[in-house]
Amino acid sequence: MLHPIEARLDANRSNVPVRGGGFADDSPWHSNAACRRDEAGLFFAPSKEPTAARLSREEQAKRVCGRCPVLLECREHALLQPEPYGVWGGLTAAERRVVLARRRRREQELREAARRGAQVAAAG
Numbered sequence: 064m065l066h067p068i069e070a071r072l073d074a075n076r077s078n079v080p081v082r083g084g085g086f087a088d089d090s091p092w093h094s095n096a097a098c099r100r101d102e103a104g105l106f107f108a109p110s111k112e113p114t115a116a117r118l119s120r121e122e123q124a125k126r127v128c129g130r131c132p133v134l135l136e137c138r139e140h141a142l143l144q145p146e147p148y149g150v151w152g153g154l155t156a157a158e159r160r161v162v163l164a165r166r167r168r169r170e171q172e173l174r175e176a177a178r179r180g181a182q183v184a185a186a187g
C-alpha cells in the first residue's frame with residue numbers, strides 16, 4: 064500500500080496504475096492528509112540512515128502527523144494493512160508493531176474470557 068504522499072505523486076501521473084492498488088480512488092481520509100504538502104522523504108528511511116538522523120526525521124514526520132486531520136484514519140489504515148515501513152498516523156513501524164501486539168493480546172484475552180464464560184454457563 065502507498066503512503067499518502069506517494070499516492071499523490073502517482074495520482075499526478077495520468078493513466079499510471081497505482082502500485083499495490085492503493086488509493087487509486089483517493090479516498091476521503093487520504094485526500095485530507097497533511098503530508099500531502101510535505102516532503103515524502105520525511106516519512107520513510109533512506110538506506111543506511113544513522114540512528115540519530117532517523118530519530119530526528121521521525122520526530123519531524125510525527126510533528127506533521129500531529130496536525131493532520133486524518134491521523135486516526137491513517138493510523139488505523141497502517142495497522143490494518145499492516146504497513147511495514149515508514150511513519151503513518153504518527154507512529155513508526157516499530158511503534159505500530161507494539162500496538163498490534165497489544166491488540167492481539169487483548170483479543171486473545173477476550174476470547175479466553177468468552178470461552179470461560181461459555182463453560183460456566185454450560186455447567187450452570
Ligand code: SF4
Nearest residue numbers: 096098128131137152
Ligand atoms: S497522519 Fe501523518 S502519515 Fe498519515 S496522512 Fe496524516 S500526515 Fe500523512
